[in-house]
Amino acid sequence: MDIEQANAKAVERMMESHPVLVGLGKAKDVIPGMRDDLLLHAGPPITWERASGPLRGAITGALILEGKATTEAQAQALVESGQIKLEPCHHHQAVGPMAGVTAPSMSVYIIEDKTYGHQAFSNLNEGYGKVLRYGAYSAEVINRLRWMEEVMGPVLKDAIAASGGIDLKALISEALHMGDEGHNRNKAGSILFLKALAPHITRVSREAGIAADILQAIGDNALSVLNPVMAACKAMADAAHGIEGSTIVTTMARNGTDFGLRVSGLGEQWFTAPAEIPQGLYFPNFKASDANADIGDSTITETIGIGGFAMAAAPAIVTFVSGAPKDAINTTLEMYEINYTEHKYFTIPQLDFRGTPTGIDLRKVIETGITPRVNTGIAHKEAGVGQIGAGLVRPPMAIFEQALVAFAEKYEI
Amino acid sequence: MDIEQANAKAVERMMESHPVLVGLGKAKDVIPGMRDDLLLHAGPPITWERASGPLRGAITGALILEGKATTEAQAQALVESGQIKLEPCHHHQAVGPMAGVTAPSMSVYIIEDKTYGHQAFSNLNEGYGKVLRYGAYSAEVINRLRWMEEVMGPVLKDAIAASGGIDLKALISEALHMGDEGHNRNKAGSILFLKALAPHITRVSREAGIAADILQAIGDNALSVLNPVMAACKAMADAAHGIEGSTIVTTMARNGTDFGLRVSGLGEQWFTAPAEIPQGLYFPNFKASDANADIGDSTITETIGIGGFAMAAAPAIVTFVSGAPKDAINTTLEMYEINYTEHKYFTIPQLDFRGTPTGIDLRKVIETGITPRVNTGIAHKEAGVGQIGAGLVRPPMAIFEQALVAFAEKYEI
Numbered sequence: 069m070d071i072e073q074a075n076a077k078a079v080e081r082m083m084e085s086h087p088v089l090v091g092l093g094k095a096k097d098v099i100p101g102m103r104d105d106l107l108l109h110a111g112p113p114i115t116w117e118r119a120s121g122p123l124r125g126a127i128t129g130a131l132i133l134e135g136k137a138t139t140e141a142q143a144q145a146l147v148e149s150g151q152i153k154l155e156p157c158h159h160h161q162a163v164g165p166m167a168g169v170t171a172p173s174m175s176v177y178i179i180e181d182k183t184y185g186h187q188a189f190s191n192l193n194e195g196y197g198k199v200l201r202y203g204a205y206s207a208e209v210i211n212r213l214r215w216m217e218e219v220m221g222p223v224l225k226d227a228i229a230a231s232g233g234i235d236l237k238a239l240i241s242e243a244l245h246m247g248d249e250g251h252n253r254n255k256a257g258s259i260l261f262l263k264a265l266a267p268h269i270t271r272v273s274r275e276a277g278i279a280a281d282i283l284q285a286i287g288d289n290a291l292s293v294l295n296p297v298m299a300a301c302k303a304m305a306d307a308a309h310g311i312e313g314s315t316i317v318t319t320m321a322r323n324g325t326d327f328g329l330r331v332s333g334l335g336e337q338w339f340t341a342p343a344e345i346p347q348g349l350y351f352p353n354f355k356a357s358d359a360n361a362d363i364g365d366s367t368i369t370e371t372i373g374i375g376g377f378a379m380a381a382a383p384a385i386v387t388f389v390s391g392a393p394k395d396a397i398n399t400t401l402e403m404y405e406i407n408y409t410e411h412k413y414f415t416i417p418q419l420d421f422r423g424t425p426t427g428i429d430l431r432k433v434i435e436t437g438i439t440p441r442v443n444t445g446i447a448h449k450e451a452g453v454g455q456i457g458a459g460l461v462r463p464p465m466a467i468f469e470q471a472l473v474a475f476a477e478k479y480e481i
Numbered sequence: 482m483d484i485e486q487a488n489a490k491a492v493e494r495m496m497e498s499h500p501v502l503v504g505l506g507k508a509k510d511v512i513p514g515m516r517d518d519l520l521l522h523a524g525p526p527i528t529w530e531r532a533s534g535p536l537r538g539a540i541t542g543a544l545i546l547e548g549k550a551t552t553e554a555q556a557q558a559l560v561e562s563g564q565i566k567l568e569p570c571h572h573h574q575a576v577g578p579m580a581g582v583t584a585p586s587m588s589v590y591i592i593e594d595k596t597y598g599h600q601a602f603s604n605l606n607e608g609y610g611k612v613l614r615y616g617a618y619s620a621e622v623i624n625r626l627r628w629m630e631e632v633m634g635p636v637l638k639d640a641i642a643a644s645g646g647i648d649l650k651a652l653i654s655e656a657l658h659m660g661d662e663g664h665n666r667n668k669a670g671s672i673l674f675l676k677a678l679a680p681h682i683t684r685v686s687r688e689a690g691i692a693a694d695i696l697q698a699i700g701d702n703a704l705s706v707l708n709p710v711m712a713a714c715k716a717m718a719d720a721a722h723g724i725e726g727s728t729i730v731t732t733m734a735r736n737g738t739d740f741g742l743r744v745s746g747l748g749e750q751w752f753t754a755p756a757e758i759p760q761g762l763y764f765p766n767f768k769a770s771d772a773n774a775d776i777g778d779s780t781i782t783e784t785i786g787i788g789g790f791a792m793a794a795a796p797a798i799v800t801f802v803s804g805a806p807k808d809a810i811n812t813t814l815e816m817y818e819i820n821y822t823e824h825k826y827f828t829i830p831q832l833d834f835r836g837t838p839t840g841i842d843l844r845k846v847i848e849t850g851i852t853p854r855v856n857t858g859i860a861h862k863e864a865g866v867g868q869i870g871a872g873l874v875r876p877p878m879a880i881f882e883q884a885l886v887a888f889a890e891k892y893e894i
């Protein structure tokens with residue numbers, strides 16, 4: 069078995085994957101294996117008992133939205149009794165930011181890989197502050213989600229269909245030249261997304277006021293495109309998964325309690341260890357001791373070479389996640405140490421159009437002792453509060469060590 | 482007389498100026514001194530005889546649009562006989578990119594300086610390729626201008642009114658953090674502009690198809706915001722103009738034949754010398770010998786500290802104007818040598834959020850021998866062709882020398 073060759077193949081597939089947003093549908097209609105008694109969540113598998121505050125809050129909100137519970141206690145009872153099951157988004161070709169809770173009746177973006185044919189999914193982004201993905205579930209959160217399902221969703225669905233598809237690979241590439249890194253900073257990507265959809269939204273809406281409200285909602289939310297971008301990254305990561313003998317990481321994801329890792333040549337096995345608390349900047353009135361551990365599937369961006377790995381492209385992000393522009397450059401330079409290659413299509417003007425560091429090689433992480441750098445939002449540790457800051461975090465080294473041991477065992481090295 | 486104090490005041494006013502897009506109107510209704518027998522043009526004053534091909538082409542197109550001519554010969558006869566007068570945009574609180582020809586019936590953006598109360602104006606951007614501002618005047622050019630006047634203009638007017646005004650100072654500041662330099666690269670600014678207007682365009686249009694067409698036109702044109710940005714820069718430059726004893730440059734503008742300069746402490750006097758041919762990259766099938774001399778009022782961007790001076794913020798621009806990202810950084814660093822200060826509000830993340838070089842000091846240009854760096858489009862030298870490339874250019878040193886002599890004479894130094 070030639071690891072080098074396997075990794076070259078995995079990373080080639082990751083880069084040649086071509087994700088296009090082709091539609092919008094209800095999770096239960098389009099996500100493989102989605103069922104009425106199932107909620108998807110970010111990160112590796114978890115139980116209610118071990119779930120963090122923001123994940124419990126998001127589960128509660130999702131069950132309120134589904135009409136199955138009205139309180140956290142009821143939600144807990146449903147989950148603990150097994151009437152409602154929890155499974156990772158990643159087990160269903162999906163990803164979700166922060167808690168990542170995706171309910172059967174929620175609309176999800178449908179991404180198709182035009183090179184390899186598989187699909188990936190992600191829910192809609194709600195905006196800032198008190199939002200389900202950060203564990204908030206007050207009436208305003210639920211009302212907002214209802215508006216998204218009843219008003220925005222049907223229009224978005226028709227607009228995406230009318231657009232003939234939105235090339236997310238091209239969008240990411242362009243946004244990296246406009247100061248985004250694609251994870252915490254999606255300002256440019258979100259208005260590129262608005263630009264692509266706006267004429268269609270206007271044409272398909274049954275009244276102008278609805279179209280205007282939707283254009284406003286997408287335009288005001290500088291994370292509008294995060295979810296489709298994450299699903300695009302999931303499609304790219306999945307293209308690289310399952311290559312026999314490859315040490316390339318194809319999943320990094322956190323459920324708010326554990327950080328989970330999967331590797332191309334190691335099938336569906338998760339390697340997990342406790343997630344860390346991000347270091348960063350807090351909103352007024354919040355502090356580090358309020359913070360939940362690292363949470364969300366959005367590390368799929370770093371997994372395929374953007375996000376924290378492309379920080380050099382987004383120097384203005386330091387006002388949001390802490391640090392100086394030089395730190396942004398250094399982050400990207402450090403990541404070249406543990407990645408297999410430089411991306412063919414995602415380039416950084418600031419580094420003379422060098423490709424982003426792409427394809428985390430398990431072996432290099434162990435050899436160098438350098439873990440991946442991840443940009444992230446910070447959730448309050450209690451259910452019901454929401455976002456309290458943003459910052460930087462690294463996965464625990466233990467998961468890479470476990471994976472390498474498993475790799476050595478499987479391949480008898 | 483204290484030059485230092487005068488310059489400090491001029492540059493303070495330049496930076497504290499606060500341009501907001503407040504409306505749209507027909508040039509003859511809103512631009513002071515506009516008349517039915519008048520065409521405005523870029524740069525210092527010029528006659529038909531000395532006008533370059535692209536300016537003659539744009540004058541011809543404007544007179545076709547106005548229904549006053551059908552051929553270049555007729556246009557020439559009208560201008561040479563004095564039936565149609567030519568005056569600089571800059572004499573009427575206006576600016577226009579490339580040929581800058583503004584006809585009485587054209588719609589213009591109305592910018593108001595919220596700090597000092599004065600107004601500035603600019604026409605609408607037509608997009609790329611065969612366009613009036615590059616001297617093209619074929620039927621497709623005229624039809625496009627008619628659509629802009631008859632369909633887009635009325636909607637834009639109502640949308641801007643409904644928006645309550647668009648803060649262009651904030652927009653420029655944000656775009657500089659998104660890879661724009663505000664002159665040749667306005668990708669981010671143009672979609673920020675789209676974002677601000679889209680809901681209003683949708684609401685005020687009488688039918689969805691019209692709104693969709695307008696959203697498409699604005700979104701597809703990465704220079705949509707150039708003209709309102711130029712008018713915003715004009716407002717900022719005018720705020721700094723007329724300060725007794727100041728050596729700060731308040732106008733740089735080219736008519737395709739001459740490069741013209743005006744200075745804060747030297748009133749309305751123009752200092753001119755032949756404009757140079759830009760150095761840059763040409764579209765397929767064109768070469769340097771096809772190029773017209775430098776043309777347009779868009780140097781108003783450099784005059785107030787963005788455009789070429791903010792190149793460090795826009796490393797991706799080198800794919801369009803030539804050079805490497807390092808050249809972009811060096812251009813900005815060089816410009817600090819001849820500018821009075823660093824902008825308080827326009828900052829460059831790549832340079833640790835240092836302010837852009839702001840307020841060209843005539844004395845420093847002479848002392849250092851460094852002339853301002855300007856980004857620009859390149860027009861074909863013959864009327865009727867259009868844009869053939871983009872690149873970099875510098876004004877002739879002679880105009881700074883003339884201005885310094887005039888300054889010494891006026892102030893008896």
